Amino acid sequence: xxxxxxxxxxxxxxxxxxxxxxxxxxxxxxxxxxxxxxxxxxxxxxxxxxxxxxxxxxxxxxxxxxxxxxxxxxxxxxxxxxxxxxxxxxxxxxxxxxxxxxxxxxxxxxxxxxxxxxxxxxxxxxxxxxxxxxxxxxxxxxxxxxxxxxx
Amino acid sequence: xxxxxxxxxxxxxxxxxxxxxxxxxxxxxxxxxxxxxxxxxxxxxxxxxxxxxxxxxxxxxxxxxxxxxxxxxxxxxxxxxxxxxxxxxxxxxxxxxxxxxxxxxxxxxxxxxxxxxxxxxxxxxxxxxxxxxxxxxxxxxxxxxxx
Numbered sequence: 001x002x003x004x005x006x007x008x009x010x011x012x013x014x015x016x017x018x019x020x021x022x023x024x025x026x027x028x029x030x031x032x033x034x035x036x037x038x039x040x041x042x043x044x045x046x047x048x049x050x051x052x053x054x055x056x057x058x059x060x061x062x063x064x065x066x067x068x069x070x071x072x073x074x075x076x077x078x079x080x081x082x083x084x085x086x087x088x089x090x091x092x093x094x095x096x097x098x099x100x101x102x103x104x105x106x107x108x109x110x111x112x113x114x115x116x117x118x119x120x121x122x123x124x125x126x127x128x129x130x131x132x133x134x135x136x137x138x139x140x141x142x143x144x145x146x147x148x149x150x151x
Numbered sequence: 152x153x154x155x156x157x158x159x160x161x162x163x164x165x166x167x168x169x170x171x172x173x174x175x176x177x178x179x180x181x182x183x184x185x186x187x188x189x190x191x192x193x194x195x196x197x198x199x200x201x202x203x204x205x206x207x208x209x210x211x212x213x214x215x216x217x218x219x220x221x222x223x224x225x226x227x228x229x230x231x232x233x234x235x236x237x238x239x240x241x242x243x244x245x246x247x248x249x250x251x252x253x254x255x256x257x258x259x260x261x262x263x264x265x266x267x268x269x270x271x272x273x274x275x276x277x278x279x280x281x282x283x284x285x286x287x288x289x290x291x292x293x294x295x296x297x298x
Contacts, residue, residue: 009160011282033194102282102294124160131253133164134282139290143164143253 006109007122010130011102013135019096019103020069022133024045032132034147042066048074056080061089071095084118087111099105106132155267157260157274161281162253165288166218169199170247170254174223177202183283185298191225193217198227207231212240222246225262235269238262256281 012019022028026037030053040048049060058080065073072094078084090111097104098137107130109122123145132142163170173179177188184201187209192198195217195288201210208230216224224244229235248255258281260273276298283293 009278011279011294013286013290100207100297127160128162131285133163134285135289138286138294139164143162143289144251146251 002111002112002114004111004119006107006126008107008126009102009104010134011099012134012137016069016096016098016103018137019105021138022071023094024068024070028042032136032142033129034103034132039091040073042068052072053151062092069096078118078121081121084121087118088115090116090118090122103146153265154263155270157258157270157277159258159277159281161285162250162273163256163285163288164253167247167249167254169288170256173284175243183287183293184198184280185283185295193219193223195221199227215242216244220245220247229269230270235272238264238267238269241267242270 005106024038024042026039029038030036031104035053035059037051039051040046040047042063044063044066047060047062050058052058059078061075061077063073065071065074074092074144075089076092077089088111090109093108095106107126109119109126110117127145128147132144133139135143160181173183175189175191175193177190180189181204186204188202189199190202191197191214193214197214199212199214199254200208200285210227210229211224212228215226216222222245224242226240226242227243239262241260243258243260246257248257258277260270260277262270274295279295279298283295285291286292
């Protein structure tokens, strides 16, 4: 089947436990994810949503797999942009693997359609979010405060 | 033409001047690039070489574009693996753009060959090198000591 995919890999000086917590604790996600809270009970089948500080739901879905601190799979649908929402549900997989004194984080985000605008959009977003996450865990502060669309 | 490409973007809390220096000073590249020295005079047409710590060449080529603090394009040919070498020279482009208090670094490495094995290999290496570069510039030490 036709598919659009974005893959982003980085290595972070942290432990799998701390990285898992950074990915699943909304008080932590809002520090590096431009104020966004990633909320869920993080059990397979439970609902998931990405919400702004004002409570607006940007994306929502459900947890497909949750294997702390190794693997998280989320069924993920955009809710704020009608064109992106109409593309349907995507799948986002986050894999954590110890690598020496660091953790390899692989984010794979895909949707079952050719030329997806949703995947083009997240391809620009993930490098910002993950760059911020890496800086926050390694140095205590993020690199970008604002999400500038032109970049 | 059929082409294989690897694209990577990262944001680094640094100035364009320091990032440019980190990309073009062999004594800095060896700190985050697992001992490799990226050596050139960094002028258009000048030769370029990525050397192992013992001085042997790993990749060679020439500078196609050099616009300090902004853009670097290197004609890039692997010279240690016959299978990679047979795919011919590729091109690696590095673009630096100021983004608030950070610099956006965009790296694009491509070879004019479908399903390039060299690009598949490079796709595994670049995230390690660039994660090390970001950690070195932001925290003073790399994240991975060995490849």
